[in-house]
Amino acid sequence: MTDLGALNYFLGISVTRDSSGMFLSQRKYAMEILECAHMVGCNPSRTPVDTESKLGDGGTLVYLYMHDLRKPHFSALKRILRYVQGTFDYGLQLFSSTTNSLIAYLDVDCVGCPTTRRSTSG
Template sequence: MGNCNPSRTPIDTSTKLTTSGPPVKDPIAYRSLAGALQYLTFTRPDIVYAVQQICLFMHDPREPHLAALCKIIRYVQGTLDLGLQLYASYTTSLVAYSDADWAGCPSTRHSTSRYCVFLGNNLLSWSSKRQHTPSRSSAEAEYRGVANAVAETCWIRNLLRELHFPLFSATLVYCDNVSAVYMLAIRFSISASNTLR
């Protein structure tokens, strides 16, 4: 696909991949390409979600899954100059952004949690992962996503402390769901009051 027409996006957001469609002729080639794209996600976080979606069907790939895989390759072909940029930064603040979709998978109704963590101006850690159990509400899905982001920032803070570079400012974690923010505030106020006793 070296001479293919590039795509502007890595995934079609208007449709969701399902288990329907005719099976692919060569499932081994599908798995090989999907595995290669998994390695590419180490330096291309913009394709993480799209690659995660096609990897869900590696056990039984169908033609729509192959079309989605080819769309990712067309996107990569058109964006070869993109990648992670690391800059010298004198800012030592740790900031995390968290988001989750509610029941985004049409077959299992599981939500997908996503977060990214910045140290100063540099992207340090990111994740896009399907939650293990279905959530009853968008607030619950977002709460789980924030919990994952907080766990990651705690691990990073401990790692920096072991490297003799402790952070002295609080970590900010951003979430776009008001209900999840209130649940987190209640949770932390209860934890703080139990600690003070």
């Protein structure tokens, strides 16, 4: 093994350390997406989806439209990119801890019913 120093960037995630812990962010990746779409500096959106409009009937599969995109689909994509523009500062804050314990939860009966493939333990 080789010590590569302090972790700054790994698997597309930027890591910033301070006295309270670490902050994980994908700001660089978000910027690359907006640059590819020529939408850097666009007006940000507070939500990724416009709740007022529909792309199609409920239950339709999105991949069916991949060969024939229409204006509503393009508008939805632009809305998502505007949401990305507005969430650059979002990330995951991991706080330092003095305890070295890990708490894990699991469902040992994850496929208890062979018919429905659902848990039978609740």
